[in-house]
Amino acid sequence: MVTGPETAPAGISVPVTATGAARLHLAIFAVALALALAAPFFLYPVFLMKVLCFALFASAFNLLLGYGGLLSFGHAAYFGSASYVAAHAAKVWGLTPELAILLGTGAAAVLGVVFGALAIRRQGIYFAMVTLAFAQMVYFFSLQAPFTGGEDGIQSVPRGRLFGMISLGPDINLYFFVLAIVVGGLLLIYRIIHSPFGQVLKAIRDNEPRAVSLGYRANRYKLAVFVMSATLAGLAGATKALVFQLASLTDVYWTMSGEVVLITLLGGMGTVFGPIVGAAIVVTMQNYFAGFGAWVTVIQGTIFVIGVLLFREGVVGILARWLRRPL
Numbered sequence: 001m002v003t004g005p006e007t008a009p010a011g012i013s014v015p016v017t018a019t020g021a022a023r024l025h026l027a028i029f030a031v032a033l034a035l036a037l038a039a040p041f042f043l044y045p046v047f048l049m050k051v052l053c054f055a056l057f058a059s060a061f062n063l064l065l066g067y068g069g070l071l072s073f074g075h076a077a078y079f080g081s082a083s084y085v086a087a088h089a090a091k092v093w094g095l096t097p098e099l100a101i102l103l104g105t106g107a108a109a110v111l112g113v114v115f116g117a118l119a120i121r122r123q124g125i126y127f128a129m130v131t132l133a134f135a136q137m138v139y140f141f142s143l144q145a146p147f148t149g150g151e152d153g154i155q156s157v158p159r160g161r162l163f164g165m166i167s168l169g170p171d172i173n174l175y176f177f178v179l180a181i182v183v184g185g186l187l188l189i190y191r192i193i194h195s196p197f198g199q200v201l202k203a204i205r206d207n208e209p210r211a212v213s214l215g216y217r218a219n220r221y222k223l224a225v226f227v228m229s230a231t232l233a234g235l236a237g238a239t240k241a242l243v244f245q246l247a248s249l250t251d252v253y254w255t256m257s258g259e260v261v262l263i264t265l266l267g268g269m270g271t272v273f274g275p276i277v278g279a280a281i282v283v284t285m286q287n288y289f290a291g292f293g294a295w296v297t298v299i300q301g302t303i304f305v306i307g308v309l310l311f312r313e314g315v316v317g318i319l320a321r322w323l324r325r326p327l
Contacts, residue, residue, distance in 0.1 A: 108234020268314025
C-alpha cells in the first residue's frame with residue numbers, strides 16, 4: 001500500500017501522488033471492507049459473492065484497459081477457461097477448493113502468455129479483434145471438448161473443504177473465503193498500479209513513442225500487464241465456478257467480454273474503485289430486473305446509454321472530478 005509520494009522510473013515524468021490521496025484510498029478500502037464483512041448478515045450471500053467476483057474481473061480488465069491502454073474484447077476466454085478448469089479439477093479430480101482455484105488461475109495465466117504474445121503485435125482495433133478471435137477459439141473448444149460438458153457445462157461442482165478442514169458448503173463460509181480472495185486480488189492490483197512498473201505502464205499508455213525513446217521496451221510491459229490481467233480474470237472465473245457450482249458456455253461467450261467492458265466504463269475506466277462500483281450496479285440490475293424477462297437487456301442498454309452520455313468518465317470518475325481527488 002502506498003503511504004507517501006511515489007518515485008517514477010528514470011526519464012518518466014508522472015504526477016506525484018500525495019500522501020492525502022493514499023490515505024483517502026486506505027480509508028475507502030477500510031470502510032468498504034467493514035461493510036463487506038457485515039453485508040452477508042443482511043443481504044443474500046450468493047448475490048454478494050457474484051458482485052465480488054465481477055468486481056475482481058472488472059478490476060483485472062481495468063488494469064489492462066484503464067492503465068495499459070489496451071482494449072481487449074476477449075477477456076471471457078480467461079474468465080471462462082479458469083472456470084472450466086477449476087470446476088473439472090474440483091468435481092472430477094477431487095481437488096480441494098484452493099487447489100482447484102489455483103489450477104484454474106494457472107490455466108488462465110498460460111492462455112494469457114500465449115494469446116498476449118501474439119496479440120500485442122497489433123494495436124488499436126486490430127488488437128481488439130485479435131483478442132476477440134482468440135476468445136471465440138476458446139468458446140468453440142469449450143463447446144466441443146469432452147470434459148466441458150458441451151452445452152450443459154459442468155454442473156454440481158462440489159465446494160469442498162478449505163485445506164481439507166473447513167466446509168465451504170454453507171454460503172456464509174464460502175462468502176468469507178471469496179471475500180479474502182477478492183480483497184487480496186484488489187490489493188495486488190492497487191500495488192501494481194502504484195508501483196514503478198505501473199508508472200511506466202501509464203507513460204506507455206499516454207505516449208508510447210516517448211517511452212520507447214527513453215529506452216523502455218513497450219511490448220514487454222504490454223505483455224506483462226496482459227498476463228497479469230488475464231491471470232486475475234482467471235482467478236475471478238475460477239472463484240465464480242465454486243460459488244455457483246457451475247461452469248458454462250456463458251462464461252466464455254463474447255457477451256461476457258462485452259459485459260466486463262460495460263462494467264468498467266460505467267464505473268469509471270482508469271480509476272481504482274470504478275470497476276467495483278460498476279460491478280455492483282450491473283449485478284444489482286441483473287438481479288432485480290430479472291422479472292422483466294427479455295426486456296431486461298433493453299432496460300440495461302438504456303441505462304448504459306444514459307450513463308455514458310451523462311457520466312462520460314464513469315460514476316467514480318465524475319465523483320473524483322467533483323472531489324478533485326484521484327479515486
